Each structure stands twice: as C-alpha cells, then as structure tokens.
Amino acid sequence: MESEFIQRAKALSALGAGLSVDVYSPDLLQLVDALDEAELxxxxxxxxxxxxxxxxxxxxxxxxxxLTYHGEGLWTTQPDFPQSNSGRQGVAEACAQLAALRSAWLNHECATKQMVGYAFGTYLPPLYTExxxxxxxxxxxxxxxxxxTQAQQDGIDPALVLLEMPPLTYFGCGSLAIPRFFRQVTELSACGLVLDIGHLWTVYRYTGAWRRQTVESFVAEFLDEFPMERVIEIHVAGLAEFQTSVNRVTAADARxxxxxxxxxxxxxxxLLFDLLAQVLAHPxxxxxxxxxxEVDTKPIATIVEEYGRFVTRFERSITEVQRIGHAGSLPSRRAETGYGLDVRKTLTADERSALHHQYQWYVHRVTACDPQSIEGELSLLGGSPxxxxxxxxxxxxxxxxHWGGELQDMFPKTCGLLAEAGVPLEQFVSAWFSRPRPEQDDYDFFLLxxxxxxxxxxxxxxxxxxxxGDEARELRDAYRAANEPIGSVGERV
Structure with a gap:
C-alpha cells in the first residue's frame, strides 16, 4: 500500500496555494474576476x-x-457502501465529474450524512474503532x-482518492484515537489524506484535550502520531459558534x-493560521x-481579503515544503515512526454484521429517538455528555x-394549516428519525x-x-432550475 501511494503521489503536480469553492455560492466566475482585479x-x-x-x-x-474535485455523497465509512446507491450511482457520477474537470484527485470527507437508513443534514464522523x-x-x-477502471475506459490519468479528516460537531464516538484510526486506514489502503486545520481544532475542543494542554502541544502530539506522509492537501476554513434561543452561552462557558x-x-x-504554520513545519x-x-458560502470581498493575507504569509513556505518533498524520496511511516500496525485486511462476516449494529446504536445514541433500543454503550472520545x-x-x-431551508419559508401555507391544527413543527424531528428508510436516489438534503x-x-x-403537495412541486421545480443554470451551449441561462 505504501509503495502504491508513493507512485501515485509522485505523479501529482504541486499546485501550491488555492481555494476550495462552490460553483454557485458565491458565483465562481465573479469570484475569479474579483481575484484577478486584486492581482491574486x-x-x-x-x-x-x-x-x-x-x-x-x-x-x-x-x-x-x-481544477480538483471535492466529492459528496460517497459514504465510504458505511458497511454497505459497495452495494449501496452511494457506491453505485454516486461513484459513477463522481467519476464523470472527475473526468469533466480533469481532476488529479477526488477529495471526500471521511464521514457520512447517511447512516444505516437514517439521513442527516451535516456530516457525522465515523465510529473511531478498529x-x-x-x-x-x-x-x-x-x-x-x-x-x-473508469479513467482507463475514458483514456485519462486516474485521480487519487483522498480522505479528509472530518470535524467533530460537539462530539465523537469510539475507542480508537483519531490519529491511530487514520494510520490503520492508510496501512490497509493506498489513499491520500486531507488535513483540515479547523477540523483539527474541533478535535482539540470536543475530545476535552483543551482541559489538559495547550492547543500547540496537542497539535504537536497529534501530528506525530497522524500519518503526515500521506497528506496531499491541507484545508483551512472558518469557525463560528452556533447560537439559537435555546443555546445561550453561560458565564461558565465563556471562561x-x-x-x-x-x-x-x-x-x-x-489561531488557525498559526496552527497552519505549525503543520507546514512538520518533518x-x-x-x-x-x-x-475553503470559501463556499462566503462573501467575495471577504474571500479576496483572506486569500491575500494567506498567500502573503504562506505562499513561500508552501512552495518550500513542496520543493523538499519533490526533491527527496517520500518517507516511509514504518521506517520513520515505527507505527506499522499488525492489522487484518478484511473483516469477517460476523464482524461486518456487528459493525452494522454498532452504527445502528450510533444513530440511536446521537438522536435519542428510541433510547430503550440501545443495546450497548458507545463511549465518547473523551468529550462530555x-x-x-x-x-x-x-x-x-x-x-x-432551519438548516438547508427554513420550513416556515419553504412551506408557508402548509405551516399555517399545521398551526391551526395544533401540530407543532418540532414534531417533524421525531418523525424524521422514526424509522430507517433505504437509499433510493443520490443524496440531496434539500430534496430529501x-x-x-x-x-x-x-x-x-x-x-x-x-x-x-402543491408547495412541494413548486420547490422541486425551482430547485432544479437554480441548480442547473447551464445552457446547452455552455453559457449561463
């Protein structure tokens, strides 16, 4: 696996400093024009x-x-991935988009929004277990x-699959430290990795490491155990506090x-730029x-300002890291760290079945939709209940x-009728998780x-x-029009 990865990695060009973007939010061509005007x-x-x-x-x-590609809807952490719609239709579409962009890699979060028949709006990390x-x-x-296989049929160079370390949105579950999880994955596959600096901070925050050590010492220990030699790309994105009327910060929280x-x-x-400097210095x-x-959903003026500060501080050091890596042989994890693991390449049928049940417990644990059905405890990764x-x-x-579409705005007349009937919208949450539903179409949270x-x-x-029904048809029609603003001759409609 190590030699296959090295061969694939050496075939990739060094791209330097870039941006991870959305086609529509903000408008990609307007963003490129604004960057050009700023001579970026x-x-x-x-x-x-x-x-x-x-x-x-x-x-x-x-x-x-x-152009490189950030995929979505490929749930590689799930036991049924190869047989699922995600593993068939989702992979076929990803391959088509890789070819369209002529992308050198396929980056995807090592996380999922769809798990054993239950769907979520944002990513949940995998179970961190062996x-x-x-x-x-x-x-x-x-x-x-x-x-x-698809690249060979298309007559193009194959893209390298990259797994991105996901964020912890308040919690993580499992018995394996996150760096060790990724070391085991890379012992058994030739994939590359994406290290997200903001995601790394959430691990510091929500595993409770912040109570024991500074963020700098935590990052140093984390990186020494993480398979850094597999990191092809680094991401940096914004962080923010999530606030609602029922989620007020207390005085204790503020401390x-x-x-x-x-x-x-x-x-x-x-802080994240300081941590990036620490990561770039890792041997x-x-x-x-x-x-x-990562700048999708961010105002263009903010993107231009942040990217300008970013390249001023880091462009030279990024170039130097890439120069050293290109000039020398890529390091072996076994030789440099002694972290070679004695792991089996596949699970037994019984282990696969048990893992499937563990993911069912995971859903129950994080949704509390049916607490009585939880058959076993899944420990938190050091975080608090x-x-x-x-x-x-x-x-x-x-x-x-509210996320991905405000129900009151999406269905105003229907919500009015629900209010008249005394049916609270909050009841929709328990209904959503009342039972598992098999995948039928490519994952799209808005349509779902x-x-x-x-x-x-x-x-x-x-x-x-x-x-x-009437409001739903109007929404689907408008959504299809908004997400396909490309005319038959390649111009915006």
Whole structure:
C-alpha cells in the first residue's frame, strides 16, 4: 500500500496555494474576476460537487486553471457502501465529474450524512474503532478501483482518492484515537489524506484535550502520531459558534474555549493560521500538493481579503515544503515512526454484521429517538455528555427545521394549516428519525427534506395534504432550475 501511494503521489503536480469553492455560492466566475482585479492568482481551485454539466461548463470557462474535485455523497465509512446507491450511482457520477474537470484527485470527507437508513443534514464522523477503520479502508480501496477502471475506459490519468479528516460537531464516538484510526486506514489502503486545520481544532475542543494542554502541544502530539506522509492537501476554513434561543452561552462557558464548529461562511480565526504554520513545519509533511482555503458560502470581498493575507504569509513556505518533498524520496511511516500496525485486511462476516449494529446504536445514541433500543454503550472520545446533548437537543433539530431551508419559508401555507391544527413543527424531528428508510436516489438534503415533510404532513395533518403537495412541486421545480443554470451551449441561462 505504501509503495502504491508513493507512485501515485509522485505523479501529482504541486499546485501550491488555492481555494476550495462552490460553483454557485458565491458565483465562481465573479469570484475569479474579483481575484484577478486584486492581482491574486490561485494555483488551483477545488470545486465542490454540483452537476456533471456544470463541471464541464466550469472547465470550458477556466481552461487553463488546474481544477480538483471535492466529492459528496460517497459514504465510504458505511458497511454497505459497495452495494449501496452511494457506491453505485454516486461513484459513477463522481467519476464523470472527475473526468469533466480533469481532476488529479477526488477529495471526500471521511464521514457520512447517511447512516444505516437514517439521513442527516451535516456530516457525522465515523465510529473511531478498529473495525470501522478496516471497513473504511476496504471501501476506499473499492472506490479507488472504480475510479481507476473508469479513467482507463475514458483514456485519462486516474485521480487519487483522498480522505479528509472530518470535524467533530460537539462530539465523537469510539475507542480508537483519531490519529491511530487514520494510520490503520492508510496501512490497509493506498489513499491520500486531507488535513483540515479547523477540523483539527474541533478535535482539540470536543475530545476535552483543551482541559489538559495547550492547543500547540496537542497539535504537536497529534501530528506525530497522524500519518503526515500521506497528506496531499491541507484545508483551512472558518469557525463560528452556533447560537439559537435555546443555546445561550453561560458565564461558565465563556471562561472555557469557545464552542466553535466548522463554518465555511465564517471568518478564519488567526489561531488557525498559526496552527497552519505549525503543520507546514512538520518533518513528515513530504507529499503535500496543495493548501486551500475553503470559501463556499462566503462573501467575495471577504474571500479576496483572506486569500491575500494567506498567500502573503504562506505562499513561500508552501512552495518550500513542496520543493523538499519533490526533491527527496517520500518517507516511509514504518521506517520513520515505527507505527506499522499488525492489522487484518478484511473483516469477517460476523464482524461486518456487528459493525452494522454498532452504527445502528450510533444513530440511536446521537438522536435519542428510541433510547430503550440501545443495546450497548458507545463511549465518547473523551468529550462530555453535555457536548453530545448540545448536538442532539439543539444542533440536530436546527438541521431539520432551519438548516438547508427554513420550513416556515419553504412551506408557508402548509405551516399555517399545521398551526391551526395544533401540530407543532418540532414534531417533524421525531418523525424524521422514526424509522430507517433505504437509499433510493443520490443524496440531496434539500430534496430529501421536501419528501419527508410531505410524508409528515400527510400523516399528522391530512387536511393539508393537497396544500403541501402543491408547495412541494413548486420547490422541486425551482430547485432544479437554480441548480442547473447551464445552457446547452455552455453559457449561463
């Protein structure tokens, strides 16, 4: 696995400082124009999944710009990935978008928004256990094989699959330290890694490490154990506190570290740039090909200002890290750290079944939809039960009621009828997690939310069934038009 990774990594070009962007939010061409006006020229753009036709359009409009791909909907942490819609339709679409962009890599969070039949609006990290690491490695190897096969058929160079260390939104579950989880994955697969600096901070915050040590000493220990020689890309994005009327910061909270979570639309704290400098100085960071600010959903003026500060401070050091890595041989984890693991390449049938049940327990634990059905305890990664409760009681309901579309705005007339009937919108949360539902289509949280709300209204307020159906059709039509603004000749409609 190590030699295969080294061969693939050496074939990748060093791209330098870049941006991870969305096609639509903000408008990609307006962003590029604003950067040009400021005489800022990113070494590459990493484009988040959209439609395949949109990716072809981006490539035509930016013919000379190196473009890489940030995938979505490929749930490689899940036991059924190869047989699932995610592993079939999702992989096929990812391969088509890789080819459209001519991307050197496929980056995807090592996390999921869909788990054993239950869907979430934002990523949940995997179970950090040995079985989960082995299963993730199997699935990443399967994904890489599909990418390689399709690239050979298309007559193009295959993209390298990268796993991104995910954030902790208040909690993480499992028995394995996060650096060890990724070392086990890389012992069993030839994938590369993406190290997100903000995600690293959330590990510091929500595993309770902040109570024992400074963030600098935590990062030093974390990086020494993490497979840094596999890091192809580094991300830096904003962090922000999530606040609602039921999530007020107390005086005690204010004395602690802030409740920051990953937030691409927010400003990047100065602390993260300081941590980036620490990461770039690590001696085993020798496969690095790019460092990108994640700026989707951020105002263009803010992006230009932050990117200017970023390249002024880091462009030279990024270039130097890449020069050293290109000039020398890539280090072996076994030789330099002694962290070679004695792990099996596959799980037994019984272990696969047990892991599937553990993910069922995971869903029950984080949603508390049916506490009596929890058959075993899944330990937190050193964090506090209060942090899990913060996710379960505050953040998760906000995902379903407000995030990705405000229900009151999406279905104004239907919500009025629900209020008249005395049906609280909060009841939608328990209905959402009342039972598992098999995957049927490519994951899209907005469309999924529409479908589930229609089901909810038909069950709990039948007199509003006609109204919710009409509003749902209008939403779907408008959403399709908004997400495919590419004309037949490659121009905006």
């Amino acid at each position: 020229h990113p070494g590459y753009l990493e484009v988040f999944k959209a439609t395949t036709s949109a990716m072809h359009w981006v490539r035509r409009r930016l013919p000379d710009m190196p 079985w989960s690491a082995t299963m993730t490695a199997e699935n990443v190897t399967f994904l890489q094989a599909q990418v390689d 602690d570290r802030p409740y920051w979570i990953d937030a691409h639309g927010a400003s990047i704290p100065a 085993r960071l020798r496969s690095l090909k790019g460092v990108a600010l 209060e942090d899990l409760s913060r996710y379960r009681d505050c953040y998760l309901p906000h995902e379903l009621l 939310k529409i479908d589930r709300f229609v089901e909810f209204v038909e069950q709990w307020c039948p007199k509003a069934a006609q109204r919710v």
